Amino acid sequence: MDAQFPSHHQLLSQGPRLKLPPPDERRQRRELWGATLEEVASALNVEPATMAAWEAGRYTADAADTYAYLRLLNAFRDQLPTGHEPDWAALRKPPTSPASAAAVPAQGAAERTAAKPARRGASWTQDEKDYVRTAFLDGTAVPELADSLGRSERSVRWVLYHLRLIPFPADDVPDPCAKPEKPKVYTVEEKRKIHPNAYAPWSTEEEQLLAERCTHGASLAELSREFGRNQGGIASRLKKINAVGPAAEEAREYGGDDSGAAL
Template identity: 60%
Template sequence: MDKERLLAIDDLLAQGPRPPLLPPPDERRRLREIWGITIEEVASALGQEPDAMAEWEAGRITAGPADTYAYLRLLSGMRERMPLAYEPDWAALRPPSPSAVHASHISNGLANKESVLVGVKAAHRGAAWTAEAREYLRERFLAGDDIAQLAQALGRSEKSLRWQLWHLNLAPRPASDACPSALAPEPPSPKAYTVEEKRKNHPNAYVRWTPEDEARLADRCAEGASLDELSGEFGRNLGAIASRLIKIGAAGRALEEAENYGG
């Protein structure tokens, strides 16, 4: 082998391994959702912040070779172990039909349902979701109640319910409800950016939240601050503020905006 080719080979080896090619963003999200895990669980496994992991999954930021190889290993493992045709056993998830229950028992059940609503219906627009309200939503959704009925019963918007169902792993992410026309052109892929570029507009982007930050965020939300105002005050983008408000169960005007954000 001549000297020129040896030098070229040595040069490639000296550069080290390049980051592998990850699946497209839609495939990354599809694998995670079918596997039944949350973005927070993926972030924890890969040692990332949930907000940063969401941006990475969407293809809007990149990572170094070591992190990318770890992410590829997770995605490949899910794809290899996934059944060829995955479909939940919906019949097993739903309780017995009311028609199989005695009429007097149904009557008592309806009365109990009305009394339960007193404890789970939102006291005002933008009120924080309680554990009881989430459990009621889960049970009634699996029992077959539609979104419109549940929204009226719980005093919430339909969009707010869809976000909660997504967090409960019972429905797809609200933004994926609307499918673009098959004739519409594919939107251009979002430009990838680095964390440093993101911090030019949002100084605290992907910085870990502290308990003090979360407490101050909840207080400002309760005082009536808007999502835009909180974004400016905390130096984070709207998506990061919205997801954190929902996670900590804040109450106030900004929470309603957070539940509708991106829908």
């Protein structure tokens, strides 16, 4: 035997020279067997994103993982039904977006009608979700997915999260809404700048004069100006003294009660 070649004992002692098939063939074997990336990832105990990187040739596994992956790929190939010849050209086609897929004729049917363009805020279809899953695992970035589907990047990230392909997008959660400000509490002095007699007690003479002015047809607005009190206080006092007149009718519709009688 030529000295430059090792003996069979030496060759076997060196262990297997692990070499995976090209990325296109890795995917072809898996798809021909009918397995999804998630199923292969689960079988090899890795994350789907890692499995997608192995299949696409973007990441090299260690020797043990490479050996397990190679054995699985070879099993896919060797255990196919005898005489089965796949359509290799069809298997090499990249995933198409839902919009472009409308131009592909359906098997045994007429050509599909053009899909309606996706819009921001519209409900996600199952075709779009399937496309996002396949394209993302093939290495398509979120901005590219958003552009191809007419969606916002935030919307794409939430879909990827619900597909369990990325962690929870905490950065996309809005800050808690601020509590509404409480109405400003005015002091007696501030109210008396507008209504000089606000919160002042009513005298008997004022109540008699208020009843007379109401009987003579004065309105709530006129009585508010004359007595230096707001209309709520006037309305409450008119109801309390059982006044009669147009202002008293306004008071019943105004909604005032005895709690504002001092105003």
